[in-house]
Amino acid sequence: MADDLSLAPTAAVAPTSCTPLPGYRRRSPGSRSASWLLGAALLVSLLALLPLGFVVGVSIQTGWATIVQLVFRPRVAELLGNTLLLLVLTLPLCVLLGVALAWLTERSDLPGRRTWSLLAVAPMAVPAFVHSYAWVSLVPALHGLPAAVLVSVIAYFPFVYLPVAASLRRLDPALEDVAESLGLKPWQLLLRVVLPQLRLAIAGGALLVGLHLLAEYGLYAMIRFDTFTTAIYDQFQSTYNGAAANMLAGVLVLCCLLLLWAESASRGRARYARVGSGSPRAQRLQALRGAARYGAWLLPLLTTALALGVPLLTLGHWLLAAGIAPWQAPELLPSLRQTLELAALGALLTTCAAVPVAWLSIRMPGPLLRLLESCNYIASSLPGIVVALALVTLTVKLARPIYQTSISLFLAYALMFLPRALVSLRAGIAQAPVELENIARSLGRSPLQALWRVTLRLAAPGAAAGAALVFLAISNELTATLFLAPNGTRTLATGFWAMTSEIDYAAAAPYALLMILLSLPLTGLLYHQSRVTAGR
Template structure:
């Protein structure tokens, strides 16, 4: 829409001109190599740091840094400008188009089914992704190894690729080897799992890392099985991280476009695809309700993530 060239737009142009062309594969390979370099750096800096206390005690309180009057005003001005650009400009623009459209802007028969399908796909994809991330996050914290880090790194490499690359790969596989699965709910949920698994994995890993392993050992010594100790102790302590991962994956799915366009069953229309269709026709009045619903959908999840960040910061 903004006519700004990125890897994603370049790959889409290459696939559009010559399906699965070498130029598109080369661009996707560059992204994968960049992701591998960052993964190696992250793995080296993570090390074997510990994030949970060994015994009783209170969390260390962060000491606020005192700014001078000039620096405080400059910081406040920067925050206000950022908020005005990120919130004010989009909301004012949406309000303008909704005001111009009036009630007719909300009389689109496809609007509310799109909201329903967005909620269903987002909820199903988020739950599936978080459940798949639980064992990997536990292994990452409790039993790290080279094989486990390699498996975790593969997830990040897949997530680093544009959605169109993952979608077209699944299109090729389903058409050639599993044609009944082409353009089904199972295929689109698999695409969401591949694309957004790291978002749930990071949150769950942080939550499990803050749950002392000694509590699991104590539960086992009192007669609990390893599965019971994991369910009753670790997963309960990591539940806020799981909820944050659930929220992030849901937000990502509700805004996802390329994979949904290529893999969703015929007739599927989400808020993102509806917004894209209206803006492609330069019908900004009809597109405004889709955009506003996506904004409203993100508000409670943003509040949840804000509370989780405050909790992890010890505030």
């Protein structure tokens, strides 16, 4: 799925790790080792383009006449209308809620600000389809667009809150002091000084929310709201790799690319860095007085009740009502074991695949490496169902021996989640001085040995953080696993989905609880990294 990359802040990079000192000549890597790494990076990036190439190839093969017949029809118009309404209604609400909570927890004297800040990030530990499960089991009549907007907002607003809160911590209050000295009122300061400096954080968070809205399947299938993702899955189930499903995937990819373009265009060319001597002063907190002080409690309290209270209370209800029986189900422990095995091996393989691109982008930067790196980010923005559909088609036609095997499943995980490992690895390698590699090579080590024994050891914390992000993403992945997993594979996500499809909410509760417990470390990691990066 669409992933949350901008939520993984990179550590500050020491100047000597990226830029040689004056008069220093960087020792070029051995040609053979560099060729191997470049070849590996090229292979990884070409594989990342498989889903996009699949969509283009199928469109060409289908022909214009058939494309017009399949795309320009009432059903596609209905799905497009649902998607646009979902984006238009959900994105502004997520932005408003995320920015408001960020301001309250970072720039006001709201009592318990640190606790409310942690609670605002905590909903990320609950998979989106578990949010939907909780609300549907609480209000069975909940369905359609209003339900989709409600559940989407409470599931995805942390993707806006986290980058905006991190940006607010780093803002220098000197600009606000100058604006206040010119007579601007507090609300004018917020609109004319603070919000413009948050443009990048808001745009990045909104992009993550939008990509999740386009890619999500379980949430909307459960509340009976048709989107392109649910329609593609239903079409595939009924016709198996039919042209209609492929054309729906093409329209969905176009929507994702348009969203990426809109986010890029919204950045503008303004500079956001502070220029001046010295370091920025500590943030000044806005005093909340009178009714505003008590009213400010309502927003985080209501948000926490909806985003955390409803899932936890619903799970508690079903667990208490069912007793010990669901925990004794013979499929539960094997599902947990398979989830851990797939997530651990998938995280290891994905992190290893990211090493060549990460190392070359730091040690040998250039247009080619920037292009190869961009290929991986573009691929990760495509919905998981498109990636799965592409791999199903390609393996059936070109590589049938790996069809519906662990190989195709791990390939899908790598295509979807490699940027999560890449971002953290780049930061770790950038902090490992190139001089140490050169010293190791002067002592007779090959470039690959120097990379393995020196650089990767120093970059181990970044690699571990990236692997943890991939691990937890795989542990909650649903769509690609449903499409590609070998027969007999049952993860916590697919087991949960099987139980809820049978309306057995009590049996599904243990699966949901275990997924939340596995996701809690990711939430803590993101929260900790965002505060460390901001120096708090």
